[in-house]
Amino acid sequence: MRYLTKLVGTGLILATVTACGAQGTMATNPASGGDSVAPSGSISTSPSPVPKPLPNPPGKPRLEVPEGSTPVPADQVDAKALPPGFPHEVYTANGGTIINVRAEEGGCGHALGEAIEQTAQHVVLDLSETKAQTGQMCTMDLRYPYISVALAAPLGERTVVLKQSPPR
Helix, strand or coil: CHHHHHHHHHHHHHHHHHHHHHHHHHHHCCCCCCCEECCCCCEECCCCCCCCCCCCCCCCCECCCCCCCEECCHHHEECCCCCCCCCCCEEEEHHHCEEEEECCEECCCCEEEEEEEECCCEEEEEEEECCCCCCCCCCCCEECCEEEEECCCCCCCCEEEEEECCCC
């Protein structure tokens, strides 16, 4: 019984010393960047300002359609050039000057979108994906993010033609 008491006491002392040592390390080397040590040794807890993202930044993939987007009617979307099973959900935002379209990406690739032709009758969107680096291990999953593409003028009644290019 005497040895059990010594063992428990030693364990508590070790746990306390380890916890106190970890707090000193966190104060001098914060992992998250929230707290920092000022030159005088006092701890500053003021968070650094984080810039706000744009509401619909073109080219930035997201999992949900951006808030305030309006669906483009199905008869105004031409998705004949896309492979079977490829999504063809199209929305407009920002008064019709931004198109949010569901794309396809997988593994290490990232979805890309570009308006390659804009006429009075139609807008052609080229959907592709970044190519994975050679020798890099990637997961074998498919994701369907929304990507935003900026237009020179509001979409209006023009048809959106979707096509897919090989990975770049």
